[in-house]
Structure formats: C-alpha cells, structure tokens
Amino acid sequence: MAKKKRIEILTVCGVGSGSSLILRMYTEDVLEELGLRYKVSAGQASEARGTKADIVMCAPEFAVVCQGGSAEVVPIKGFTNKDEIRETLTEVLKRKGFI
C-alpha cells in the first residue's frame, strides 16, 4: 500500500491567531470529510511566501501578499462557508494530484 503524500496547507490572515484559526478548523473538517491525510497550520499572511506548504488559503484581500512563494494560493471568500471551501479545495487538490 503506497502512501499518498500528505497535504500541507497554511491558512493565513493578517494576525495569524483569529480568523486564520477559524479557517483552519473549517478546512480540517473538509479534509477529514474527504478522507485525506493532511496537516493544516494557521499563520500570518507574511509567512505565506516562505512556506513549505502545498497550498496557502487566505481571504481574497491577502492573495496578492501571499503570491510569490512555492505554494499555490487559494483565495476563500467565505472563511466559514464549508461548501465553498470544499468546492474550491477539491478542485485544487484534483489538479495537484492529491485526489
């Protein structure tokens, strides 16, 4: 049984301890539902460029700040909208070959 690579996701906001945590929780829920292996951490927008994570999730306002690193930046309009998170993330994960 070959292991599937674990997905690493960084969720960011301007502060790194409030809304990014909320986004992390919702994202974890979604990944759990999808039955994937994952590691989600929350952080400040300034961390996004240097991150080793595969995907950075952020509010659309931060997309520009986050762009430029190795991770794919995925803007999420509704941090708390699980349907949006699931839809957007599934599409990105499929493209990146995680599912």
Next chain:
Amino acid sequence: MSLSTRQCAILRILLDMDNPISMSEIASQLEITPRMVRYDFRGIERWLQARDVQLIKKANYGVFIEAPREVRIDLIRELEHLAGYHLILSPTERLHILILSLLKCDQPLLIKQLEPRLGVSRPTVLSDMNKAEKWLEEHNLSLIRRPHFGFKTVGKEGDWRKAVVDFLLETVGEMPLLVLCKGSKAALRSRMKGKVGLLRVLSAFFENLDLSYSKKLVDSIERMLHLQFTDDACVSLVLHLAILIGRVGQGKIVELPPQHLKSLREQREFHAAKIIADQIEQRFNTVLPKSEVAYIAIQLAGAKIRWTVSDIIGERSAEEIEPGVLEMVDGMLAEASIYLHPYLRVDQQLIRSLAFHLKPVLSRLRFGLPVRNPLLEDVKRQYPYIFKVARRSSDILEEKVSRRIPEEEIGYIAMHLGAAMERLRPFPGVKRRVLVICGEGVATAWLLVSKMQAEFPEVEVVEVMSTSEVSRRHVFRGDIDAMISTVPVEIVGIPIIVVSPLLGAKDKARIREVLKIGVSTSEPADNAGEAEEPCLATLITTETIRLRVAANNWQEVVDKAGRLLLNTGAIEARYIEAMKNIIVKYGPYIVIWPGIALLHARPEDGVKRLCMSLVTMQSSVKFGHLYNDPVDLVIALGAVDDRSHLKALAQLAEILGDQEMVNEIKSASAKKEILELVSGTPQKSSVMPSRKDAWSDVGNGKYLSQ
C-alpha cells in the same frame, strides 16, 4: 414425540454444557432470538422428561440439564442417531467452516460437496460464498469461481499463510491457541462449546500441524536471543512455523523480493532464523530455501517482545536502543506533548517503552506484517482524543517508512501515551503489592499498570509477567497480596483477579474487594496544577456582552467592542487601535461570517490576558466586505499566544456556524439568553482544542464498562 432440527441444536448445546447457560447465550450462539429458544423449550423439556432427565431453569441463573456425564453422553448419542438429525450450524459457524475449507483445499470445491458439509442448500452456499470471498479479498487472496470447475483460493503463499494464521486467531483466539501449543486441547474445546461442527473441522486441521514441536522451537529462539515474546506474538510465531513446516513439505514456498533478503542479512534475527532452519532441516530431512529462512527472520523481527519492569524503569542501558529510534520517539513525543502534556517529552519511562515498542513496529511496517490489536475499538472509544494525538504523532513514523500506519499500530501508540497520561495523575499513599499478568503485548500491560497506579494509589505493581513466565518462574507467595491478570490463570495460594486491561468499573470493584481497599475518599483532581484552557463560557460573561449597541461606522464598533475588554483590564488601550489598524491595513476580511466580524490583533499589541467580548448592533454597520456586509454581530478577541484560545474559538465557530443560534444571538434582548447559549455548547471534536480533553480521556467516570 420428535424434535425439530432447531430443538436438536439447542439440546446439543445444553448437553455440552457443564454449567448453566442463559437463554440469550443459547440464542446468540445459534444466532436466533431468545424468544425462539424459549418457544422451543417446551418440546425439549417433554423429550427429556420422557427419558427421566430433568431440565433445571432458574431465573437470573440459567438453564442446565441435571444428569451425570455418562447419561449426557448417551443422550448425545441418541440425539445424533435420530432420523433426520444433522448439525445445525449458525451462520457465523458456517462461514468459518467454509473459509477454512476454501483455504485448506488444493482442489476446486464443488457446491455439491459443500451442501452436506454446511447443511444448507445451494442458494445459501452461494450467498455464504460471497461473504467468504470478501474475507479472502481482505486477506489479499482471491477466489476463482467457474461453472463445472468449482471454487478455489489463489494468491501468494505468504498471504495465504497470513490468512490462515489470522483465521485461527479470529476463530479460536489467542489463549486457547497458546494452551493448544502447550499440548492441551481443553481450552479449544471450551471455546468451541456449542460449535460442534467448527470444532470438528478445526481439530482435523490441527491434526496436521505439529504445534508442540514448533513451540519448542520458539522457546529455543527466546533463549537464543535472550528475550521473551508476548503471548500473542508467541502464538503467531508457533503457528507460522508449524504451517511453514507443513507447506514446505508440500513444496509450497514463499517468495520474497530480493531487497528484503538483503536488508535482513545483517539483522540478528536472521542468524536465529538460520539456526532454527537447520533444526527443521535435520528433523524433517528436508532443505529450506533461503526465502523461507528470511520468512522466519521477518516473523521474528516483527514479533512483539515483552520487556520487564526493569527494562522500562531504566536499569537496562539506554545504548541498546538505536539512536535513530530514539530520535523518532522524540519527534513523536514533541508532537504529542503539544496536545497532551509537556512532561511527556521528558518522561523517561514513556520514552523507553515507546522506543522498545517501536523497533518491531518498524520491522512490521517495513515488511508489511499485519498486527492484531484486539483492544483497538475499546481504545478508540475510551481514549478518543489520545488516539487522535497518536495518529498525529505517528506522521513522523509514516514518513520514515513511507507507508500508511494501520490503525492497529496507532492504537498501540495511543495506549503508550494513555499509560503516560495515567501516570501523570497524582497518587500518594501506602502500597499493597500485586503482580500483573498480561497475555497481551507490552502496551496493554503498561496501560493496565498505569491505570492501576492511577486508580489505586495503595497498590504497588511489583512485576509484570506473561502467563508462561508465571508458570516458569517461582513467585514468592508471601511477597505479594494478589495477582491481577488479563487472562484466566490458575495458581494455587494467591488470589487472582481477572480484569480487562482497560480496567472497567466492575474490575475496579473486584480489585477493591479482594485487596480490601475502601473507595478512595479523595478522587485525584483531573487537572490538578494544570493551567486550564478557558472555554467560551469563562470568557463571554455579563461584563463582556453588550446588546443592541448603536454605532455610526465600523470604527465606532471596534471602539465599543474593545472598550468592554479594556474595562475588564485584559488589554491595554492601544490594542483597540491595533484592531482598527489591521482592518485598515488588510481590509475588512475579519467579517468572516455573513454579518459577523471577528475583531482581533496580535498578542503583542497589548493583550494582558486572553479575553473575548460579544456585541450585537442596534442597526447593522458596513465594514466594506464584499460578501458578508453589513455587520450586526461583533466578537472582539484578545489572544496571548497562538494556542490558548483555540478551545474557546472552536466553540465559537460551532455556534456561529449554526444559523439558528446566530439568529438567537442577534435577536437576544437579555444577556442571559446569550450566556445560556454559550455555556451550552459542546466543543468541536474535529479540531485539537485543548489539553483538557486528554484529561477527560483518562479522567474518572469515562471507563469502558460504565
């Protein structure tokens, strides 16, 4: 007067029993309802009365046939000669017989042959066959089925052997097999009570296995390597060796990838395997191919080993643990300590027990050996949080071996962590001395020991032994007050308390009774000395709620929500400005739910202690958010670090994710309504909220049997 087939089956069970059996037990053995059993009893009683035999029925006690053994044997004989009598097999028993037949048979099996063997007709055989096929597939074997050909199992030899061992462990169980290895069939018979059909098939199967010789081989390996296998590892090794001897005799050889062979050569298990192989070759006058020697070595490398108290407590030198393994343990504990307790990372006992545990785990993962964990479901139920942490911690392991770690292994790691958490519960007091006997592996034993220590401060665990060790070693009777065992053992002169390794309420009561321990008056506080992470209800109080606040713009909203925090002394005034600056700098992304804003800034912006306020607006205010505007509910958060507010935030997310609750909050006219909502929220389970949960895992009152 005649008996129906079902009545025959019930009667057969009753005649087999030496002790009373309850109606529901009979029903569950035959997989019918207790009502059906009760209904059948009238006829059975009449039949017995006609033969001057009495059926005793007592409430809360059970049913039994009062007759000497000879009479019962006569009755069994008469029963079996009845016209039309045939064994009625329960569906499970039938499936087991079918699986064993499929595994055993080299020639394709025909339905015609199976019908009489299973005592059912073609359609039922076919439906059983589907279940059997599923079982075989789960064990990496496949079933060929073709008309005019029949049914035949095919697959790799190694998988076939694993499947047979698994099958035996599943149907017979470890303890009866261990007793069987020692040459006694008594335990097998008592396990198979009421399952005459399966017993017959199994006995025939064991006839062809030289278990006692293989047991001797395993004993000699233990002496050679100076170690002791756990009882379950011992059973599995004996079975593998006995099956290997038989299969090689039939020219059925396992195949191994060459790289496995190469990596094995340097391991000491390989040398032991070679010596064993020599012995087998001499005795059976045969030649074992290299792959079979390697197969033995792999089984040895993956076998769970029993460590003594002194190994774990630290008399054994640490050099024996490979540095690579220690490094991995440290990595795992670094992760686990974040969620459970900082002490875990420096807990020498945990580090050692986990390191000793990991070595065979790594071999098992590398060679894809399965491991059984009979306690898995219990562990998941009783330590849900710790199990989750264990899964997270084993990510490092997963990366190392590039394989998904099976839940069974995670379960064992969780048990080690659980044991450490149990040890952390304080225990003062005078000791009573006990010996713990454990049939299971290391993790089980240590979990039990730790639970004992936590639950019974008065009890000192002198030593942990396996069942075979107890019978071999001389135990000083005067030295200990009782033995606590996870498996039935018989030793004269010492009280023995048989318990579940997870120590349920009944177990505890029995231990109290035997050791004459009173119910402890002061239960240890779950989290004594532990900084409790605040939940939502401790943060959102009458002081930090304001309802129907009027504000003209978002700046005013931030001021008002911030002032509540300032008034409680949790923040400095500059924090309010910082919250505004974040919005100015990054935009109104903080409006994260429709109509709800979560105001916050960095801890270093002037937060003195974790705090939260909740404000509802008289009329909604625009923050400039593209989708979630306008805002009529505001939460202001002051966090002191990245973690301590996680639990409260998770609870908040739970509430704000529920539109109904949000509406209630928004329309609330009294603070009381909000306080009720806030205190009534269970915390979210899918995140890792706080350490407190770990304590509720190990805490009082959540035990298995309650």
